[in-house]
Each structure stands twice: as structure tokens, then as C-alpha cells.
Amino acid sequence: MPSETTQPSETTTAPALTMNDVRSLEAGLDALQTAPGTTTRRRSVWPVLAPLLATALLIGAWQLFVLAGIKPTYIVPSPLDVLHQAVEAWGRGDIQQALVTSLERGIVGFAVAVLVATPIGILVARVRWVRLSFGPIITGLQVLPSVAWVPAAILWFGLTDTTAYFVILMGAIPSIINGLVAGVDQVPPLFRRVGQVLGANPWEAVRHIILPAALPGYLAGLKQGWAFSWRSLMAAEIIAVGGKIGFGLGSMLQQGREIQDMSVVLVAILLILAVGIGVELLVFAPLERRLLRRRGLAAETSR
Amino acid sequence: MSTAASRATTEIPAAVRLDQVTKRFAPGGPAVLDRIDLTIAPGEFVCLLGASGCGKSTLLNIVAGLEPASSGTVQVAGSLQLGGNAALMFQEPALLPWLTARRNVELALRLRGVPRSERRDRADELLELVHLGGAGDKAVHELSGGMRQRVALARSLAQERDVLLMDEPFAALDAITRDLLHDELERIWLATGRTVVFITHNVREAVRLGQRVLLMSSRPGRIVREWTVEVHGQRRIEAPEVAALAMEITDHLRQEIRRHAL
Ligand SMILES: Nc1ncnc2c1ncn2[C@@H]1O[C@H](COP(=O)(O)OP(=O)(O)OP(=O)(O)O)[C@@H](O)[C@H]1O
Ligand SMILES: [Mg+2]
Numbered sequence: 001m002p003s004e005t006t007q008p009s010e011t012t013t014a015p016a017l018t019m020n021d022v023r024s025l026e027a028g029l030d031a032l033q034t035a036p037g038t039t040t041r042r043r044s045v046w047p048v049l050a051p052l053l054a055t056a057l058l059i060g061a062w063q064l065f066v067l068a069g070i071k072p073t074y075i076v077p078s079p080l081d082v083l084h085q086a087v088e089a090w091g092r093g094d095i096q097q098a099l100v101t102s103l104e105r106g107i108v109g110f111a112v113a114v115l116v117a118t119p120i121g122i123l124v125a126r127v128r129w130v131r132l133s134f135g136p137i138i139t140g141l142q143v144l145p146s147v148a149w150v151p152a153a154i155l156w157f158g159l160t161d162t163t164a165y166f167v168i169l170m171g172a173i174p175s176i177i178n179g180l181v182a183g184v185d186q187v188p189p190l191f192r193r194v195g196q197v198l199g200a201n202p203w204e205a206v207r208h209i210i211l212p213a214a215l216p217g218y219l220a221g222l223k224q225g226w227a228f229s230w231r232s233l234m235a236a237e238i239i240a241v242g243g244k245i246g247f248g249l250g251s252m253l254q255q256g257r258e259i260q261d262m263s264v265v266l267v268a269i270l271l272i273l274a275v276g277i278g279v280e281l282l283v284f285a286p287l288e289r290r291l292l293r294r295r296g297l298a299a300e301t302s303r
Numbered sequence: 304m305s306t307a308a309s310r311a312t313t314e315i316p317a318a319v320r321l322d323q324v325t326k327r328f329a330p331g332g333p334a335v336l337d338r339i340d341l342t343i344a345p346g347e348f349v350c351l352l353g354a355s356g357c358g359k360s361t362l363l364n365i366v367a368g369l370e371p372a373s374s375g376t377v378q379v380a381g382s383l384q385l386g387g388n389a390a391l392m393f394q395e396p397a398l399l400p401w402l403t404a405r406r407n408v409e410l411a412l413r414l415r416g417v418p419r420s421e422r423r424d425r426a427d428e429l430l431e432l433v434h435l436g437g438a439g440d441k442a443v444h445e446l447s448g449g450m451r452q453r454v455a456l457a458r459s460l461a462q463e464r465d466v467l468l469m470d471e472p473f474a475a476l477d478a479i480t481r482d483l484l485h486d487e488l489e490r491i492w493l494a495t496g497r498t499v500v501f502i503t504h505n506v507r508e509a510v511r512l513g514q515r516v517l518l519m520s521s522r523p524g525r526i527v528r529e530w531t532v533e534v535h536g537q538r539r540i541e542a543p544e545v546a547a548l549a550m551e552i553t554d555h556l557r558q559e560i561r562r563h564a565l
Contacts, residue, residue, distance in 0.1 A: 296444025
């Protein structure tokens with residue numbers, strides 16, 4: 001192997017930088033290259049105001065439709081009728097009971113679904129043969145409307161809360177698993193190598209690298225899982241009424257139909273909708289925003 | 304090659320030792336690396352130069368244990384490389400964006416088994432070493448490219464490995480920032496006594512930093528030539544002797560590349 005050696009030399013033409021020069025140069029560069037302070041984000045009222053205006057617009061259209069007298073009011077009650085009905089139902093305690101029953105089922109069922117789906121999701125994402133064999137089945141289950149499980153659940157568990165929980169689990173688990181798997185698949189290979197280089201064992205790699213990196217996909221899966229479980233819970237409550245099963249929002253809907261009171265039906269629909277919007281606005285939207293902002297992925301929302 | 308030869312026969316185990324390392328990505332495919340022998344002494348700063356695609360990263364990944372060699376043996380600090388016993392700095396900062404600068408460093412400490420009570424102070428010390436003492440709580444996206452690369456350097460130092468492998472770590476930075484990081488790296492190398500293997504495309508950078516500069520050929524990748532850089536005192540990238548040696552090496556690199564045009 002040929003090799004050459006340069007002549008030793010002490011002279012350098014450019015004056016050598018002293019330690020202090022380096023530090024101050026560096027400090028200057030750092031200051032130049034980082035954003036000066038935090039830009040004050042001006043809070044706009046529009047994100048709150050615009051949906052409220054749109055809602056008011058829809059209620060106005062509904063009122064106009066009623067005033068036009070196209071349909072009798074027992075078929076299309078006016079917004080005020082529905083409000084009266086809601087106040088009455090609140091007075092009887094129906095609304096509180098239905099809300100608490102359904103929300104409790106929804107939340108407990110969803111929490112169990114998360115606990116079950118997360119380890120399965122990690123296994124499916126990380127173990128080849130598990131993914132090969134169970135991946136397609138899970139995707140199939142995700143596409144299957146979980147209402148389809150209601151008749152089976154009634155036959156297995158009767159008119160009990162177990163039926164409601166079973167349907168929630170079947171709705172949420174496949175979505176959460178698939179969300180997590182998609183999140184893991186999108187983890188940049190570079191991050192995995194970082195874990196390897198830092199000497200992480202398989203468990204540490206999952207815990208410190210894979211899971212946090214997969215969080216956005218996981219959160220999307222959670223969101224979809226919640227939507228699916230909430231929908232299927234309502235369906236289950238409509239179909240499975242009576243017996244030992246508690247009175248939920250779906251039961252209220254079904255009751256309104258049985259007593260042929262359209263305003264009860266509408267109260268129930270609006271409540272179901274409100275819960276859906278509330279969970280999105282109070283739980284998922286803030287989680288998502290925090291996640292994106294911490295990673296510097298949030299869209300500039302100023303202006 | 305008198306110096307390297309005598310080093311290889313001393314009783315101190317080499318920091319990195321490759322014996323007849325060959326790498327093929329497909330069985331029976333072309334050899335990306337072809338029977339590479341390389342011995343690097345403890346505390347040495349070696350720069351590896353070569354044309355794009357000649358296998359520099361592959362070689363480094365094999366030394367880091369990220370990739371198995373097809374044949375031959377790799378020893379790091381006297382024992383066979385089974386993964387995780389050399390620190391590696393990637394071309395990109397590769398910081399985890401959900402952690403702050405300090406937490407990125409702390410993760411390396413944690414995965415090395417440093418107890419929780421010591422991690423924070425140790426991470427702050429390391430950030431201070433790369434002159435980022437005040438930036439520990441910053442999110443990764445709040446740091447400039449040069450600052451991120453320094454956090455990455457602090458993280459690889461946190462691994463406390465005797466061997467630090469660097470794959471074009473400063474390639475994406477502007478010239479001034481890069482010069483600065485050269486100074487930083489040299490200072491840290493002198494202060495910590497690590498063995499550094501540094502890959503670069505930039506011949507001047509190699510001469511500025513390395514005690515030894517290795518030139519790799521392409522297809523198959525072999526180490527075809529080497530220079531010992533003996534410059535005492537502070538070396539600047541603009542210094543004439545750096546430029547002169549860089550010019551000579553560049554000529555060889557060009558020849559090496561031209562060989563493939565025929
Ligand atoms: N995973 C892989 N599978 C197949 N071929 C690969 C793989 N990784 C690298 N190669 C090939 O091996 C050769 C060497 O790649 P390598 O990344 O080591 O080059 P390099 O010298 O680091 O190049 P650069 O200077 O552009 O980073 C290239 O021809 C590349 O196409
Ligand atoms: Mg490379």
C-alpha cells in the first residue's frame with residue numbers, strides 16, 4: 001500500500017481561532033439560525049364562531065321548513081318543540097340517565113379495546129408470521145360493520161350489558177390494531193437504526209423508538225376506533241332493548257319510535273351527535289394538536 | 304506504511320480491526336467491499352474518502368454492527384462486533400423529534416444503563432461540551448441544522464464507546480458551520496481520546512481532520528491508498544499544506560473515478 005507523508009509544518013497562514021472566537025462565532029450562528037423568540041399567535045375567534053353560525057343557519061332552515069307547513073309537525077317538529085321535549089326529558093332525568101349509561105359503556109368499552117388492541121397491534125406490526133396470518137383477518141374485521149355482531153351477541157349474552165360491550169370491542173379493536181400497524185410501518189428506518197446503534201434491546205426499541213414514532217398513526221387508529229365503537233354501541237342499544245340492559249341514548253331513540261314521538265327521536269339524535277362532536281373537540285383534537293406541535297409538524301395557524 | 308504496520312503488531316488491541324471483510328448484498332452478486340484489511344489504533348483519527356457509491360457507508364455500517372459482513376471478521380475494541388459497541392453518527396442528525404435535545408442525549412445514557420439520577424446532569428455536561436448548555440429544553444425542530452448535528456454528536460458521545468464512527472456528519476451544513484464543527488470535533492477528540500473513523504466526500508475536510516486518510520476504490524471497494532497527515536499545531540482548512548495534500552489526494556480520487564470510464 002503506497003503511502004506518503006506531508007512535511008511537518010507549524011505555520012498556518014490564516015490566524016488560528018482562539019477558543020473564545022469559536023464560542024462567540026458559534027453563539028452568533030446559533031442565534032441567527034433559530035427563530036427569534038416565540039411568535040405570538042393571535043387567537044382568532046373564527047374557529048369557534050364559524051361552526052356556531054353554521055349551526056344557527058341549519059336550525060333557521062329547519063324552522064323555515066316547519067313554517068312552510070310541508071309536513072305536519074308530528075312528523076317534523078319545530079326546533080322549539082324539540083327544545084321543550086329536551087327540557088322535559090331532562091326534568092324526568094331521562095337524558096342524564098341515557099347519557100351516563102351510553103358514555104360509561106362507550107368509555108369503558110373503548111378503554112378495554114385500547115388495552116387489548118395495543119399489544120396485539122405491536123405483535124402484528126413486529127412479528128412477521130403474525131402479520132402474515134392475522135393481518136388480513138383483522139383488516140376484514142375492520143371492514144365488517146360491527147352492527148353485524150349484534151344478533152350474535154344477543155344470542156350469546158342475552159339482553160345484558162355484555163352484549164353492548166362485545167359490540168364496542170368488535171368495532172374498536174380492529175381499527176386500533178390497524179392504526180398502530182400503519183403507524184409502525186411508517187416509522188422511518190433511520191429511527192430504527194438509531195435504536196440499534198444506541199444498543200436498545202427489542203423491548204427498549206419498541207418502548208423508546210417505535211411506539212413514540214408510531215404515535216400519529218396510533219392516534220388516528222384510536223380516533224377511528226372510537227367512532228366505530230360509538231356507532232356500533234348506538235346500533236346495539238337500538239336493537240337490544242329491554243331485559244337487563246340499561247337505558248342508553250340508543251334505547252331513547254328506540255323508545256321515541258315506539259311511542260311515535262318524533263321530538264324524542266330528534267332529541268336522542270342530537271345528543272348522540274353532540275357526544276360525537278364533544279369527544280372530538282375535547283379529546284382527540286387537543287391530543288392531535290399537542291402531538292403535532294411538539295414535533296414541529298403543526299401547520300402555521302397564525303393569521 | 305511503517306507506522307500502521309508497527310501499530311498492528313503491538314500488544315495493545317486495535318480499536319478497529321477488519322480481516323478480509325467482503326460484502327455482497329446479494330449472494331453471488333458483485334462484491335461491494337472486497338477483502339478489506341484495516342487496522343485502526345486506539346485514539347487514532349482516520350478519514351475514509353471515496354467516490355459516491357464506493358461502499359463507505361456499507362463499511363461503516365459493518366463496523367457499527369448494523370450490517371453483517373458476507374465474510375471476514377470485524378473486531379471492535381478487541382472483541383467481535385456483535386452490534387452496539389461502537390457509537391455511530393449519521394449523515395442526518397437522526398434526533399427523535401418527540402424528545403427535547405436533552406432527552407435525546409438522555410435516551411442514549413438510559414439505554415446504556417446509566418441510573419436515572421445521573422442522567423440529567425450527565426446529559427447537561429455533554430450538551431455543554433458541544434456548547435449547547437442552554438438548549439437542553441428546546442424541541443428538535445427549534446434547533447438549526449448545526450445545532451442538531453451537535454446534539455447528535457453529544458448523543459453519540461453519551462454512548463461512551465471508545466470508537467466513534469461518523470458517516471458524512473457535516474455534509475449538509477454550510478461552510479462556516481462546518482469549519483466550526485471541525486474545531487469542535489477536534490477539541491472533543493483531543494479531550495476524550497476517542498478513536499474516530501470519519502467518512503467524507505470532502506477531501507479538504509479529510510485532510511483538515513484526519514491523522515490518516517484512506518482512499519477507497521469503487522466496484523469492488525478496496526482501500527487503495529493512504530496518506531499520513533502530519534501537521535502539528537492548529538490546522539485550518541484554508542492552510543496551504545492542507546490545500547496541497549488535498550490537491551494530491553483529489554488527483555488520485557479523480558484517477559480512481561476515471562478508471563471506470565474506460
Ligand atoms: N441495502 C442494499 N442493498 C443492495 N445494494 C446496496 C445496499 N446498500 C448499498 N448498496 C450498494 O452498495 C454500494 C455502496 O453503497 P454505500 O452506501 O456504501 O456507498 P457510499 O460510498 O456510502 O456512497 P455515498 O458517498 O453516496 O454515501 C452502492 O452501489 C449501493 O448501490
Ligand atoms: Mg454513504
